[in-house]
Amino acid sequence: MLGRVKRMLLVGTLLGFLFVLAAVVSGTDEVGPTGPPPLLLVSFDGFRADYLKRFPMPNLKSLYSQGVLVEQMTNVFVTKTFPNHYSLVTGLYAESHGIMASNMYDPDTNKHFHISNNTDPSWWNEAEPLWITALDSGYKTAAMMWPGSDVLIHNRTATHYFSYNPHMTFRERVGNVTKWMKGDGKEEGVKFAALYWEQPDITGHRYGPENTTMMSQGLKEVDDDIGLLISELKMAGLWGQINVIITSDHGMTQCSPDRLIQLDKCLGPDNYTLVDLTPVAALIPKQNTTAVFNLLKNCHSHMTAYLKESIPERLHYRNNHRVQPIILVADEGWTIVQTGNVLHRLGDHGYDNSLPSMHPFLAAVGPSFRQGYRIGSIETVDIYPLMCHLLSVNGRPNNGTLSHTRCMMAGEKCWDVPLVVGLVVGVLLLLSSVTVLFRFLGRRRPQSIRDFQRLNIDDDDDDPLLE
Ligand SMILES: *[C@@H]1O[C@H](CO)[C@@H](O)[C@H](O)[C@H]1NC(C)=O
Numbered sequence: 001m002l003g004r005v006k007r008m009l010l011v012g013t014l015l016g017f018l019f020v021l022a023a024v025v026s027g028t029d030e031v032g033p034t035g036p037p038p039l040l041l042v043s044f045d046g047f048r049a050d051y052l053k054r055f056p057m058p059n060l061k062s063l064y065s066q067g068v069l070v071e072q073m074t075n076v077f078v079t080k081t082f083p084n085h086y087s088l089v090t091g092l093y094a095e096s097h098g099i100m101a102s103n104m105y106d107p108d109t110n111k112h113f114h115i116s117n118n119t120d121p122s123w124w125n126e127a128e129p130l131w132i133t134a135l136d137s138g139y140k141t142a143a144m145m146w147p148g149s150d151v152l153i154h155n156r157t158a159t160h161y162f163s164y165n166p167h168m169t170f171r172e173r174v175g176n177v178t179k180w181m182k183g184d185g186k187e188e189g190v191k192f193a194a195l196y197w198e199q200p201d202i203t204g205h206r207y208g209p210e211n212t213t214m215m216s217q218g219l220k221e222v223d224d225d226i227g228l229l230i231s232e233l234k235m236a237g238l239w240g241q242i243n244v245i246i247t248s249d250h251g252m253t254q255c256s257p258d259r260l261i262q263l264d265k266c267l268g269p270d271n272y273t274l275v276d277l278t279p280v281a282a283l284i285p286k287q288n289t290t291a292v293f294n295l296l297k298n299c300h301s302h303m304t305a306y307l308k309e310s311i312p313e314r315l316h317y318r319n320n321h322r323v324q325p326i327i328l329v330a331d332e333g334w335t336i337v338q339t340g341n342v343l344h345r346l347g348d349h350g351y352d353n354s355l356p357s358m359h360p361f362l363a364a365v366g367p368s369f370r371q372g373y374r375i376g377s378i379e380t381v382d383i384y385p386l387m388c389h390l391l392s393v394n395g396r397p398n399n400g401t402l403s404h405t406r407c408m409m410a411g412e413k414c415w416d417v418p419l420v421v422g423l424v425v426g427v428l429l430l431l432s433s434v435t436v437l438f439r440f441l442g443r444r445r446p447q448s449i450r451d452f453q454r455l456n457i458d459d460d461d462d463d464p465l466l467e
């Protein structure tokens, strides 16, 4: 009896000691002499979440095994490159940051936006990216070809930036970003950098995500680039000193020439002005909006037509004057064309953001992140408040929630919900099987033992054998 008490005391002391140790270790927080660690945000365009399960990616896996993996992320509608990259650095849905699509028309300014002609500030000024806001904290920042990098947003740019140039290699982009983050001895390095890379989006569009041969080549390149990024950061002495987030804007789905939706079969091209086409079309009717809408609403069983006012709330794609009077949303894998039967891309994205194929992933590593931690899902808009918190920057109003990512951070005392639920369920199961076992044994045991039990368990009066 005494031995058992001693053992319990010992275990209790040990647990207490471990708890204190954990608190001390996790309490060594991010504030050093020069403030929080710098943060590097990297986007690999079009990295669909389940590529992680389908392809080896050894460098990426080694990165998140030392940090955090978010298996999939719900991005914003429309699931296109520019809207989602702006959501990553503003924490806003498209309707609130104003970058609604790859092609836009603004009826107030009468201007047209295309991703290759995007530097007019009026498109971007409805929001402010982190590389601008962080300047107000006295930080230097950098934007390497991230959408909006070279735009004068609220009259400013990041301290360092490069305009988009598809010919600049990943090595050159990383080389410049590393140089900026390192500083030059006299000058402090940048505190926040955003780095953009086009792959695996290009491969996904060209061959379709289901072409395993071509996708594994594309993703091998991406993984080699992640290896290059890690070794460049190590050479610069930044690895382990800075926080790194690797993520993406959207996924990709397979398209087919057998899944074309031809608008001309429902409505002549003279009856509307086309602002954007697929997989989310934006139309301005020339005459009667209702008449045009009625022709489109039953046009195809794999396409849904919405009047602007009736776009579902969950898409957060209504409250902006850049949303056109009618939008058409194709079902997953379907392509909208005006006429003809030519399919230009075997893979595409832009579809409903509730589709798993449209979701990207997130991996993070660095002094502020937990090690070997995994969560199922967060939202793209949640990354902005996380980054502001990591940098101690006063973020602008946004649609993200810090508590969704809190457990990713070292030093946060977090109950692991699945673990706790698992433990509770396990203990309950164990207790009930022990109870059942005892009752069962009670029925089998000789009279003398049952008499002994009756003395001990006298409230067990629902057992007829004991009566
Ligand atoms: C780019 O857009 C501006 C207006 O936003 C327009 O005036 C200009 O002609 C466009 N340039 C090209 C090359 O399309």
Ligand SMILES: *[C@@H]1O[C@H](CO)[C@@H](O)[C@H](O)[C@H]1NC(C)=O
Pocket: 168, 171, 172, 173, 174, 175, 176, 179
């Ligand atoms: C920075 O980019 C320029 C232009 O592409 C390139 O010539 C240079 O080598 C890059 N710098 C580093 C350190 O990689």
Ligand SMILES: *[C@@H]1O[C@H](CO)[C@@H](O)[C@H](O)[C@H]1NC(C)=O
Pocket: 207, 210, 211, 212, 213, 214
């Ligand atoms: C993948 O793409 C390559 C190159 O276009 C092509 O030769 C091959 O047949 C495709 N494979 C599948 C399964 O579609």
Ligand SMILES: *[C@@H]1O[C@H](CO)[C@@H](O)[C@H](O)[C@H]1NC(C)=O
Pocket: 268, 270, 271, 287, 288, 291, 292, 295
């Ligand atoms: C389509 O355009 C034609 C020619 O302008 C017009 O007569 C017709 O009413 C239009 N239809 C709709 C549904 O707007």
Ligand SMILES: *[C@@H]1O[C@H](CO)[C@@H](O)[C@H](O)[C@H]1NC(C)=O
Pocket: 092, 093, 096, 316, 397, 398, 399
């Ligand atoms: C998103 O955030 C903006 C800025 O705070 C706000 O105006 C907007 O109402 C929010 N949207 C939703 C759906 O909460």
Ligand SMILES: [Zn+2]
Pocket: 045, 046, 080, 081, 082, 201, 249, 250
């Ligand atoms: Zn993209």
